[in-house]
Amino acid sequence: MNKSVIVIGGGIAGMEASAYLSAMGFNVTLFEKDEKLGGHLLNWERLFPTKRLGSEVLTFLKKGMDEKINVHTKTNITKINAENGKYFVTNHNDEIFEADALLITTGYDLFDARRKEEYGYGIYDNVITSAELETMFLSGKPIVNKQGKVPKRIGFVHCVGSRDRKVGNVYCSKVCCVTAVKQATEIREHLPDCETYCFYMDLRMYGAKFEELYNEAQEKYGVTFIRGRLSEANETIDGSLLVKVEDTLVGRPLKMTVDLLVLMVGFEPSKGTKDIAKILNLNTNSNGFIEVADEHTLTNVTNLKGVFVAGTTTSPRTITNTINDARAAAAEIACYLNLYTIQSRNN
């Protein structure tokens, strides 16, 4: 009989790993808690660095999901037992599924911006998150603020919930700088008369074509970058926001009003990731994500034999890196299940 793998979490990582594992001849069962597969990708209209549609990537991922894969959506996992090298996974209907290996791809949640009180999210009308701006883009409706006014000036605040000891997240979320740059240029495409400002600590443009996107934002789209972290935002009488920041390149404090303030919220390990870690007794790292066995060489391996991880379950990353990681995890699992000798390196 073919060996079997259970994949928990049907975002990008879960879909791509399932596709590869099934193509390699394993019996794959994929559990997803939501109604649809795709995870966060379902919410993004256009993707950095190319601005192609997110739906195109989703179509590609779906094409890889052959009919042999058993997909269970709207499924919650309540229990996982290990016995004689096999795993038994129980769902919310008390049905039990058996597998020779597990892959955890339960992903991330967005930082709850209300925890950065000084920016007024949830209090002021016109403070929104980067994810909400994507929803606006996706809806195809005109970009207006809460009062129905077309914004004349929009500010983007980097590092909200990331690189911030006070909220307990010391790490960089890696995708929000380039997302801000992308979104600021999209605003200029939708609303050529609207000024856009990015308030940043450093710009992390590490990926292929990121720096080009940044250059284009400056030269073609006229996005203004101000180095400094906002100390606060205050609502004015007409619903716009007065922001205060030290312009650290000039070396003086600066104030300006914006009609819409977009908070670039960071990544946190998802509730699902934390739940599964607890059920299985998986080690987590100092940032709360699932700990990998070795940061350089065993990035899909956990502290439990036969339990693997991929995607943003272990750290923030881009779609490109999530897809690569999913394929790497599939290869790692195949080596494990087929008892390839290369596996012995892992011990």
Next chain:
Amino acid sequence: MADFGYIIQEDRQINYDANDRTLFYFLKRVEPSISLCIGCGTCSATCTAGQFTQFDLHKIMLYVRRGEKVHIANEIKKCMLCGKCSLACPKGINTRNIIFQTRKFLHSNK
């Protein structure tokens, strides 16, 4: 004025809403490469004028962007248009032309 034994400090804040950025918009039109400045300071590091005086080109570039006009006119006189800064700038910005055009703008908008 009567001396009350104290002075009122000027506000150091850059009031972006109140500032006049026409010089920046003018420069963007005549020398679009100004948009690419990342404030790295290479231009200031190589500048001979900056070696002997308080002159600091990358700061002037920022003041132009923020509409902080007050010091620009006086400062920009110190540049001798040698063009070293343009050679050094990693973004290929024609800094020399920016200074040249700024002088022209200030001259015709006196």
